[in-house]
Amino acid sequence: xxxxxxxxxxxxxxxxxxxxxxxxxxxxxxxxxxxxxxxxxxxxxxxxxxxxxxxxxxxxxxxxxxxxxxxxxxxxxxxxxxxxxxxxxxxxxxxxxxxxxxxxxxxxxxxxxxxxxxxxxxxxxxxxxxxxxxxxxxxxxxxxxxxxxxxxx
Numbered sequence: 001x002x003x004x005x006x007x008x009x010x011x012x013x014x015x016x017x018x019x020x021x022x023x024x025x026x027x028x029x030x031x032x033x034x035x036x037x038x039x040x041x042x043x044x045x046x047x048x049x050x051x052x053x054x055x056x057x058x059x060x061x062x063x064x065x066x067x068x069x070x071x072x073x074x075x076x077x078x079x080x081x082x083x084x085x086x087x088x089x090x091x092x093x094x095x096x097x098x099x100x101x102x103x104x105x106x107x108x109x110x111x112x113x114x115x116x117x118x119x120x121x122x123x124x125x126x127x128x129x130x131x132x133x134x135x136x137x138x139x140x141x142x143x144x145x146x147x148x149x150x151x152x153x
Contacts, residue, residue: 005093006057011101014052014064019043021061022054029084030122046081053101055085055094062086063094067102069109077113077150078106083124099131103153112153120145 014022022043046052046066055063063085067078080102085094106114116133118124125135125147133149140146 006089008057009062009094009097010056011053011097012056013050014043014047014054016044016047018052018054018061018064019047022052022064025061025064025084025086026082028087030082053098055098057089062089063098065098065102067105069111072113075113076109076111077115078102078109078111080114080116083116095127096131099128103151106153114151114153115148116150117146117148120147125149 019040023040026043043052046068051067051069053065053067054061063083065083066081068081069076069078080099083095083098085098102114106112114133115136116128118128120138121144128149129135131151133151136148136150138145138147
């Protein structure tokens with residue numbers, strides 16, 4: 001079965017008025033596993049730092065992601081955080097558009113490295129590999145397998 005991509009999706013910087021919908025998207029996607037990313041303070045801080053992006057379709061928020069720019073050990077990098085897409089819109093190219101925005105932000109800031117960590121439970125490793133990320137390492141944190149991936153631009 002061929003997946004229909006959704007057209008007319010806009011990726012923009014999140015605003016304070018998006019906080020509740022971002023929290024809902026994160027809660028539905030992460031099922032309460034990481035309550036801090038659903039919390040108003042976490043989202044507010046990222047929005048204040050202009051590092052949270054939202055995917056909208058016809059005025060409705062359908063996906064979100066946070067970006068964090070770090071100095072890094074050898075070079076600056078962007079950490080892609082809490083990328084989530086509403087269940088109804090998964091598999092329709094929205095996540096890819098959010099990753100593309102992360103690449104755009106990295107290039108605009110002269111950064112050539114993006115990293116992301118995902119919980120093995122969510123099965124997002126395949127998605128990130130399709131986007132061009134490479135497996136870097138797998139860690140065990142309290143019995144949870146965390147997969148670290150990176151992308152060199």
